[in-house]
Amino acid sequence: MTKNNVRADGRRRFLRDTITVAGGSAILGSSMLWPRPGFAQDPPGGCPNPPSGGTPFQPGQDQRPIVVRKFISSLTSAELTTLQNAFSALRGLGSNDPRTWVLQADIHALYCQQCANDTTQIHFMWNFFPWHRCYLYYYERILGSLVGDLDHFRLPYWDWESFRSLPSPYRTPAATTNTLWDTNRNGGMQAGGKLPVNDGSQSRLNLLYGTQDFATFGGTLGAAGSCEGNPHGVIHNDVGQPYPILQDMGDLGFAARDPIFFAHHANIDKVWSHWNGLAKSTLPPTAYKNPTDPAFLNARWSFYDENSKVVSISAADVLDHESNLRYTYRAFIFRFPQIYEIIPCRLICCDPGPLHEPFLQFEEAERTKVAELTREHATVALVLKEVEIPPGVTGTFEIHAIRGEQKLLLGRFGIVGEKGNREKDKARRMTLLLDASSAVPSLIARKQPATLRLRGVTRGAKQFKLVAESAELRITRPAQKER
Numbered sequence: 001m002t003k004n005n006v007r008a009d010g011r012r013r014f015l016r017d018t019i020t021v022a023g024g025s026a027i028l029g030s031s032m033l034w035p036r037p038g039f040a041q042d043p044p045g046g047c048p049n050p051p052s053g054g055t056p057f058q059p060g061q062d063q064r065p066i067v068v069r070k071f072i073s074s075l076t077s078a079e080l081t082t083l084q085n086a087f088s089a090l091r092g093l094g095s096n097d098p099r100t101w102v103l104q105a106d107i108h109a110l111y112c113q114q115c116a117n118d119t120t121q122i123h124f125m126w127n128f129f130p131w132h133r134c135y136l137y138y139y140e141r142i143l144g145s146l147v148g149d150l151d152h153f154r155l156p157y158w159d160w161e162s163f164r165s166l167p168s169p170y171r172t173p174a175a176t177t178n179t180l181w182d183t184n185r186n187g188g189m190q191a192g193g194k195l196p197v198n199d200g201s202q203s204r205l206n207l208l209y210g211t212q213d214f215a216t217f218g219g220t221l222g223a224a225g226s227c228e229g230n231p232h233g234v235i236h237n238d239v240g241q242p243y244p245i246l247q248d249m250g251d252l253g254f255a256a257r258d259p260i261f262f263a264h265h266a267n268i269d270k271v272w273s274h275w276n277g278l279a280k281s282t283l284p285p286t287a288y289k290n291p292t293d294p295a296f297l298n299a300r301w302s303f304y305d306e307n308s309k310v311v312s313i314s315a316a317d318v319l320d321h322e323s324n325l326r327y328t329y330r331a332f333i334f335r336f337p338q339i340y341e342i343i344p345c346r347l348i349c350c351d352p353g354p355l356h357e358p359f360l361q362f363e364e365a366e367r368t369k370v371a372e373l374t375r376e377h378a379t380v381a382l383v384l385k386e387v388e389i390p391p392g393v394t395g396t397f398e399i400h401a402i403r404g405e406q407k408l409l410l411g412r413f414g415i416v417g418e419k420g421n422r423e424k425d426k427a428r429r430m431t432l433l434l435d436a437s438s439a440v441p442s443l444i445a446r447k448q449p450a451t452l453r454l455r456g457v458t459r460g461a462k463q464f465k466l467v468a469e470s471a472e473l474r475i476t477r478p479a480q481k482e483r
Contacts, residue, residue, distance in 0.1 A: 047115030048103050051302040054310030057317045057324075064151045064326045069270070071159040072167040072263055080169055082147050083156065087179035087259055089146035098304040099142045105256035107303070108135065112418065114253035119301075123252065123416075124389075124428040126219040126296055128228050129272045130315035132265050137318065137325050138303040138311070139262060145306035154327050157266035160235060161202045164194040170260050182258040184241050184248035195238050198412050200231030207381055207435055209275060209334050210476050212287040216383055216431050217275060221295060223386045226413075226433035232268055233414025237396045239264070243460030246394075246417035253419065273321065274332045290319055343370050343473040347384060347452070349465070357402065357451035358466050360443050367444050373475045374440050380475050382410060382436040382443070384468040386429040389415060395461025399432070401439035403450035408442070410434035412457070429469075436473065443473075 075083065093100040109115055111122040111131060122131035136155060144153030158167055166189050170180045174190065189195075198204065208227055211217045219225035239260060240250020248258040255261050279288035290296070297316040305311045322328045343366050350356035360382075362370070374380060396414045400407050411434035436443060442450035454466045 047109055048106055050107070050110045050119050051098075051304055051310045054302045054312045056300075057311060057313040059317055059320075059324045062324060062326050066322055066326050066328055067152055067154045069154045069266060069327050069329055070156050071163075071267075072156040072169065073159075073163060075156055079156075082149065082153065083143075084169070084179050086143035086147045086153065090143060091179060098308050099146075099306070102257075104139060104142070104304075105254075108256040108261075109253040111301075112252035114418065120299075123228065124219070124224040124430065125221055126214070126225070126291060127299055127315070128224065128232075129218050129269075130296075130299065130318050131301060133269050133272075133318045133321065133325075134301055134303065134313050136262060136265060136269060137313075138305055140327075141306045142304075150306065155262055155266050157270055158260065158263035159267055159270075160195060160200045160231065160264075161205050161267075165192050166190065166239065166260065167263065168192075170263070180259045182248055182260065184245075184250075184254070184258065185239055185260075186241060186250075189239050195235065196412070198230075198409070199234040199238055199414075203435070204230060204411075205271060206334075207379070207433060208271065209278060210340075210379060210381065211383075211433060211474070212283065212340070214289065214291055216385075216433060218272065218290075219431070220386075221293075223429035223431055226383075226431050227268070227271065229413030229415070229430055229432060230411065231271070232264075233416050234396050234412055235264060235414075236416045237414045237458060240417070243395065243417070243458060246419060251417040251419055255416070269321075270329045273329050274334070276319075277332055278334055341369075341373055341475045343373075343475065345471050345473060347466070347468045347471040349467065350451075357453055359449045359451045360471060362444055367446070370440065370444050370473060370475070373477075376477070378437065378475050378477055380436045380440050380473055382434040383472050383474060384432040384434070384466075385471065386469040387432050388467050389428045389430055390462075390464045391427055393462050393464055394418060395456050395458040397461060398455050398457050399434055399466070400453045400455065401436070401442055401450040402453050403442040403445065403448065406442060406450070407453075408439045408450075410436055410439060410452070432468075440473075 070079070087101075090099070090101045090104070106115075110119055113121055120127070122128060140153065140155045141150060143155070144150040147153060166185075169178075170182075171185075171190055171192070172178070174181055174183075208217060211226070215225065217225050217227055219228065236249050236255060239258070240255070241247050242250065248254045249261060249264075276288055276290065298314060300312050300314040302310055302312045317324055343362075345366065346361045347358050348361045349358040394415045394417045396412060398412050399410045401410055411432065413430070413432055415430075439450060452466055454463065456463055
């Protein structure tokens with residue numbers, strides 16, 4: 001039987017054995033969970049009924065102390081033991097408990113179009129950041145309650161921009177006695193290997209922090225932002241098992257079965273928090289601000305809380321995580337640019353060469369302006385807005401600027417695997433943020449400008465035509481002030 005058939009059969013068995021109860025919650029039949037203590041080696045046996053309705057979250061209801069989320073390597077031995085005990089207790093919950101680790105992991109699958117009874121999509125759109133913040137909040141509360149420290153327990157984050165290997169508590173010992181371990185990971189990363197140099201690096205984060213609009217950073221109603229492609233997607237692909245297995249971190253339907261998922265997403269949440277923290281009065285009023293569209297703010301999702309009760313929470317409820325959710329992050333320093341210029345251009349298909357690759361087209365005045373602004377050291381970001389990702393495309397990709405014998409890497413992005421996606425025949429959109437600083441002369445050349453070459457760098461990453469709704473260069477100068 002294929003894995004897809006296993007999933008389908010398990011889903012049918014789950015739906016047959018589920019009893020719906022009042023309030024939108026459910027008692028989970030034994031076919032949902034595997035009979036032995038849970039470690040993330042097994043594919044899901046089915047998908048749970050999504051929780052619905054529930055008691056709405058009220059801003060100000062959480063009166064716990066505000067606690068700093070720490071990076072994993074800064075945890076004391078006592079804090080690390082508490083984290084391990086929390087995951088052990090979660091894995092030990094009975095199959096009729098909606099807090100159990102399998103159901104909690106599969107809630108992520110419900111929102112990734114992986115299940116027959118799933119709900120709204122939370123990837124490839126602006127829901128990506130707030131939904132995952134909600135998910136981590138209730139998961140964190142469940143873990144804290146299981147070790148009797150709801151007030152002070154907070155999830156740690158994997159600060160991959162500084163520590164490029166999987167944190168050692170998540171990979172050693174490599175055995176089921178370690179509640180943070182998962183066998184379904186890339187062997188190189190599991191053995192202590194480092195992330196590829198351009199994936200979630202500090203230079204990548206600096207490029208993101210220099211991006212002032214949420215649409216480019218975090219997405220729109222119909223497209224993913226650049227943060228979802230890198231660092232989010234590429235690190236998922238780096239850690240999960242490679243094609244064609246794509247389990248756990250390598251597939252959205254399995255990803256939350258690896259405990260590193262929560263450390264990874266806590267760091268993604270930290271990046272969003274730091275990005276919001278860059279707002280200041282001397283910048284345009286919309287800089288570093290979240291969307292104000294009611295469609296963004298009023299999005300609402302249901303979860304199980306630490307008492308196994310169904311609760312609901314909106315995107316608006318979680319924007320102030322310090323006041324409402326009672327956690328914060330360490331102070332953050334970023335050097336603001338003195339100059340921030342946006343130069344429009346067009347992504348034109350295609351050059352007359354054998355590969356028919358696209359290139360950037362500039363008006364003459366804009367070409368001259370780019371040349372003037374980049375005479376001194378400057379960071380130049382190339383933004384390709386709402387690039388169309390064809391149906392079924394997954395993997396990690398690179399984009400190079402090619403001119404003659406010159407080949408310059410502009411950036412990488414990742415599309416996480418989705419083997420069970422019901423909507424895999426639908427195209428998706430993602431805005432790409434690329435570092436074009438070293439490629440400007442080639443990109444703006446009047447004759448035979450550099451072309452943009454898209455290349456899949458992971459096995460199974462299918463090539464596709466690079467098409468964007470629009471394109472622009474964003475030019476920043478060195479900063480003087482710190483925040």
